[in-house]
Amino acid sequence: AQTVTQSQPEMSVQEAETVTLSCTYDTSENNYYLFWYKQPPSRQMILVIRQEAYKQQNATENRFSVNFQKAAKSFSLKISDSQLGDTAMYFCAFMKHTGTASKLTFGTGTRLQVTL
Amino acid sequence: NAGVTQTPKFQVLKTGQSMTLQCAQDMNHEYMSWYRQDPGMGLRLIHYSVGAGITDQGEVPNGYNVSRSTTEDFPLRLLSAAPSQTSVYFCASSPTTPRGYEQYFGPGTRLTVT
Numbered sequence: 001a002q003t004v005t006q007s008q009p010e011m012s013v014q015e016a017e018t019v020t021l022s023c024t025y026d027t028s029e030n031n032y033y034l035f036w037y038k039q040p041p042s043r044q045m046i047l048v049i050r051q052e053a054y055k056q057q058n059a060t061e062n063r064f065s066v067n068f069q070k071a072a073k074s075f076s077l078k079i080s081d082s083q084l085g086d087t088a089m090y091f092c093a094f095m096k097h098t099g100t101a102s103k104l105t106f107g108t109g110t111r112l113q114v115t116l
Numbered sequence: 117n118a119g120v121t122q123t124p125k126f127q128v129l130k131t132g133q134s135m136t137l138q139c140a141q142d143m144n145h146e147y148m149s150w151y152r153q154d155p156g157m158g159l160r161l162i163h164y165s166v167g168a169g170i171t172d173q174g175e176v177p178n179g180y181n182v183s184r185s186t187t188e189d190f191p192l193r194l195l196s197a198a199p200s201q202t203s204v205y206f207c208a209s210s211p212t213t214p215r216g217y218e219q220y221f222g223p224g225t226r227l228t229v230t
Binding site: 004009033035042043044045047050091095102103104105106107108109 | 147149151156157158159160161164174204206208217218219221223224
């Protein structure tokens, strides 16, 4: 079974600054996907970024980037130029690569507050 | 496309009552799933389906029942509600094509069992 650990329950960052959210996971699988989801106060789950484990290059999406360290089983999310709209819960998630869609295993989340 | 829709948005039940949470998607996704979200525990998988007529249990299936008669619909039934089932419930769907299998989530149903 896979486990996903987010060791930072809460974090705070000032607007325009950079913040990094941590995520580690445990798996015996070699092929898998990793995701970061954002959940703002509206409760909607929004995909932020996705990483395929077989790709060495770290994924980036505008102000969001990841630091994927496969050997260390680490998958951190960096948010650059933080904006007030980034205030949300952030969940790290793992999906085994089965050749089709499969279940997500989530971490417990990090609550990020962006302040003025 | 409406995406993934869930009804109702809020529900209060008494212990022992039964009800069905509805989930529908109009994206022709084969994979659908139900999660529950509790404070401090992230989202946990209840049941999932890889296509019409096929369902399987997730991490926390006890007290819940599902069926998948069509590709579009994946209802979640609470057989006899208990206070431990107070939670926010999310339905999600995903295509089964190699695009990273992004799961699309519905807006959630907040359920309170008294």
